[in-house]
Amino acid sequence: MAKYEQLADKLASQIKQGIWQPGEKLPSLRKQSSLTGYSLMTVLHAYQLLESQGVLSAVQRSGYRVADSVEVASTTGVMQSAESVSVNDFVFDVLQASRDPHMFSLGFAYPDPALYPRHQLTKSLTAAAKQTTVTSALDNLPPGNRELRQLIAQRYAARGLHVSPDEIVITAGALEALSLSLQVVTKPGDWVLIESPAFYGAMQALERLGLRAVSVEVTPDKGINLAAVERALQNKPVRACWLMSNFQNPVGYSMTDHTRQALAELLAKYRVALIEDDVYAELYSSGQPLLPIKHFCKNGNSLLCSSFSKSLVAGFRIGWVAAGEHAKAIQKQQLMSTISTSVPIQMALVDYLETRNYEKHLHQLRSALRQRKKAMYEYLSGHWGSFAKVHHSSGGYFLWVEFSPEVDTLAIYHMALALHITLAPGRLFSLHGEYSHCFRINASLELTPARLQLLNRLTRKIIHYLEQI
Structure with missing residues (x-):
């Protein structure tokens, strides 16, 4: 499949999912090129292909808009199906990045390992080894x-x-x-x-x-x-x-x-x-x-x-x-x-x-996660609240961050990697790429001064990126 066809398929999928509504203007050729990394000619061919299929309509001096006749999914209770599922390659790449011990691993799936009772578990392992027959x-x-x-x-x-x-x-x-x-x-x-x-x-x-x-x-x-x-x-x-x-x-x-x-x-x-x-x-x-x-x-x-x-x-x-x-x-x-x-x-x-060690550990773990999640939420909502929705829920240690639909969080993911921060891009969690404007944050990690400096640098980069869209 040619690159322009791949881009056309992605845009058509986004339109069907309701990310782009009938009559809504799509990003300009230049902005779409910047968002996706495709050349201007590739973007133009993709838009023209969708126009020929009746998905887009060209408006003189105004770019391309979603055709009024296009059917989009409801924004509540969406149901989608896939004849086959393929996510392994992208998951592998993201998880490999999180293995780097020098990373601030906000894309990590597990709680901060420092919160585990390693000394007590080591003692239990030693006891088990002595009992093994x-x-x-x-x-x-x-x-x-x-x-x-x-x-x-x-x-x-x-x-x-x-x-x-x-x-x-x-x-x-x-x-x-x-x-x-x-x-x-x-x-x-x-x-x-x-x-x-x-x-x-x-x-x-x-x-x-x-x-x-x-x-x-x-x-x-x-x-x-x-x-x-x-x-x-x-x-x-x-x-x-x-x-x-x-x-x-x-x-x-x-x-x-x-x-x-x-x-x-x-x-x-x-x-x-x-x-x-x-x-x-x-x-x-x-x-x-x-x-x-x-x-x-x-x-x-x-x-x-x-x-x-x-x-x-x-x-x-x-x-x-x-x-x-x-x-x-x-x-x-x-x-x-x-x-x-x-x-x-x-x-x-x-x-x-x-x-009784497990109950004591769980009490301490829940307390630490509650405090750290609150601190991360307060930072993100305070620094990102003007351009993203930070969703907070009671329990666990994940925060879900949602940008406007035209934002590609894979681009933010790569910016963060350059700063030695990992994130979990939204496309990790979907069959059709419909959460490409979101990502998951692991809020179990302590916000040390050094980590706050990294987050501040990432925030400035995100703001600059959003200004270019």
């Missing part, structure tokens, strides 16, 4: 360490969710739990409902398994649109629904109990499996922990996935799935792939969780 590997085969599964079940019981240890399968992180869940309830070519914007790991998993996606819009203010969910279930033969009910990545919202109840009823009505990504459940900022959608499900066709990666330590790679009626199938699938999860790590977590 020649039969430990067999004792910890799927579904995993019995004591660990009991401890997880007890933590769920404390939240008001009754889960048997027998339906819990220990996995190598939440992503394996989610991937195994998909493999058990779908086959290649099936449709899966996901959020938009969505955690990029969900799109990677769909791509790897050859699944098709139908996405439903999620907003940081109102969350997921239930009417759009039902339209998706009516219009497509959806086999599974992958959702985050608590502190959604990337926008940060949490569902109300009413929404959770309604979703559970919808999925039961259309006989759709629920795969619930609940890795941020422990990171509530105040009050009581939130219940997952699974709590409201009356049947066993729900799979609740989580891990210790966000609340305790990323490097241990221990997750689980409370799989309901699918527990045996998950175990069989795991035996055919990873066989089992690290035995010493499982035993170390049992050692650690049997003390």
